[in-house]
Amino acid sequence: MHVRKGDTVVVIAGKEKGKRGRVLRVLTDKERVVVERVNMVKRHTKPTQANPRGGILDKEGTVALSNVALWCGKCGKGRRAKAELRQGQKKRRVCVNCGSLFESA
Numbered sequence: 001m002h003v004r005k006g007d008t009v010v011v012i013a014g015k016e017k018g019k020r021g022r023v024l025r026v027l028t029d030k031e032r033v034v035v036e037r038v039n040m041v042k043r044h045t046k047p048t049q050a051n052p053r054g055g056i057l058d059k060e061g062t063v064a065l066s067n068v069a070l071w072c073g074k075c076g077k078g079r080r081a082k083a084e085l086r087q088g089q090k091k092r093r094v095c096v097n098c099g100s101l102f103e104s105a
């Protein structure tokens with residue numbers, strides 16, 4: 001699993017290629033992620049208490065995990081993360097290229 005909930009990712013393949021957004025959900029078993037405003041789909045929903053009118057809603061669909069990369073703001077590109085270890089600190093994920101920290105907001 002190279003991304004976590006809250007990470008900013010960029011889509012690197014598929015029809016949504018180039019789009020960026022925050023990871024809303026990681027579906028570990030399906031190896032897919034839900035990314036903010038990426039791969040919007042129409043959902044035909046029945047009325048519920050939360051949404052008494054029902055109808056057609058725009059919702060994020062899932063994207064294959066292999067089609068997204070962590071977004072590095074400093075590089076302005078999708079980058080892989082490497083683990084950085086420092087004595088007495090938690091393992092941190094940093095950009096392989098520029099070393100800036102990936103934080104999951």
Ligand SMILES: [Zn+2]
Nearest residue numbers: 072075095098
């Ligand atoms: Zn970088």
